Amino acid sequence: MRIFRAPPRSRSSATLWPSDWRNSSAPLLYNPCEHAVKERFFAVVNPTAGGGRCGSLAGPALARLREAGLGLDAIASAGPGHAVLLAQEAYAQGYRKFLAVGGDGTAHEILNGVYGSNSIAHGVKLGFLPLGTGNSFLRDFTQNGADAALQALLEGRTRACDLLRLKHASGELYSLNLLSLGFTADVAALTNRRFKPLGQFGYLLGVFLRLVQLRRRAFALRCDDDPDWDERRCLFLSFNNSKYTGGTMLIAPHADPSDGFIEMVRWGPIGRIGLLRTLPKLYDGSHIRHPLASRRSVRRIEFKIPVPVDVMVDGEVVTVECRSLEAVPGAVDVYI
Structure with a gap:
């Protein structure tokens, strides 16, 4: 299972902020799949989620999904705010199925990447591999964590859920939780x-x-x-x-x-x-x-x-x- 990595950090900076990614000429995605992207999952992996636990567990979990027949492409986020940009570009490329590999913050950034620039986005589906610290949202539906989330993905079982939209002086943002x-x-x-x-x-x-x-x-x-x-x-x-x-x-x-x-x-x-x-x-x-x-x-x-x-x-x-x-x-x- 390939995980497409984000461009490396500069040695001169300990933290690469979203503004750096926006100004970078390097593509956020490397065209991992140029055909039938609407039927594939776009997975964003937060390797630091769960105190770094997500970084070691994500690969085997994604491989299990791929072996079961799920088409998916994955990329690791490089820092706070990066998943917003990755999801925004993925939506523009035609992806409609997203997978948050991490915690609630990863899902939050994906949704704001999709809806923050496409307030009339349609047909968006979101799955979870809850490998973060909180994973609060899924607890409304199951106490079985990653196993239940994997099963829902394999069965294609979805439920329509609301979002909360906050309008503020500088724009708007979306919340799932x-x-x-x-x-x-x-x-x-x-x-x-x-x-x-x-x-x-x-x-x-x-x-x-x-x-x-x-x-x-x-x-x-x-x-x-x-x-x-x-x-x-x-x-x-x-x-x-x-x-x-x-x-x-x-x-x-x-x-x-x-x-x-x-x-x-x-x-x-x-x-x-x-x-x-x-x-x-x-x-x-x-x-x-x-x-x-x-x-x-x-x-x-x-x-x-x-x-x-x-x-x-x-x-x-x-x-x-x-x-x-x-x-x-x-x-x-x-x-x-």
Whole structure:
């Protein structure tokens, strides 16, 4: 099984950012298959996913699919944001079946490569080889991880799923799993920027530091046909397409990725002690019964946030000035 590699990094730079790839004259793809690409899978492998585990497991897993008769072409991403460009070019070349080999972040980048430049993209199918750290989205449908994902690919079994589309001051982005503002985004931002190499310990360190610096803020928003803006302070707001985040946190137990709605979970201005007591309940979904918690299913949300804020999107963090969020019903067929 061949995996087409991205152009090598420059020795003078430890990180190759998306702008470097855009300015490069080298092709992102090497025309791995010039015929019948619509019937082939385009697989993007994130070799660093799962603490590097994905890099060693991807080859045998892809070979198993190929031996079973699946036509697929694969390429390894070279760093953050690269999968966006790879998927964008693959879609332009005619691929409609995509395979995320990694975690939730790999799927997130593929979808934004396809839909970010083709908002009217049609016939897109997405499969998973969940070899990353989180793999939260698939947990809505199965607890059997990679084996169940492989079986769905081999059987060609798909389900139409929604996407969430966030419009912001600089453009738009898409989410398969969830978006979050407030404490959860603050923790993710701190962890990703300072403690990511520490893995789970780094995440716990991020939680502790954000607890010390706990902020309860107002993110002004208005849902559907509501006449008034909601400007109440809160600990966090979570806008969910699926139930889980962070692998096993049942953040939105009522979410359904195929119902055409955004499941909004709001946690009011809880204090440090109350938060510490309630955090374990995030893992069984009982946190939504807290007196300061609420949930609601909506189709569209407008924001009145005049400055850029950190937003956690499918486990990644972006800093944008949010304008609106809406569900895009049945936007992608997912192999599950």
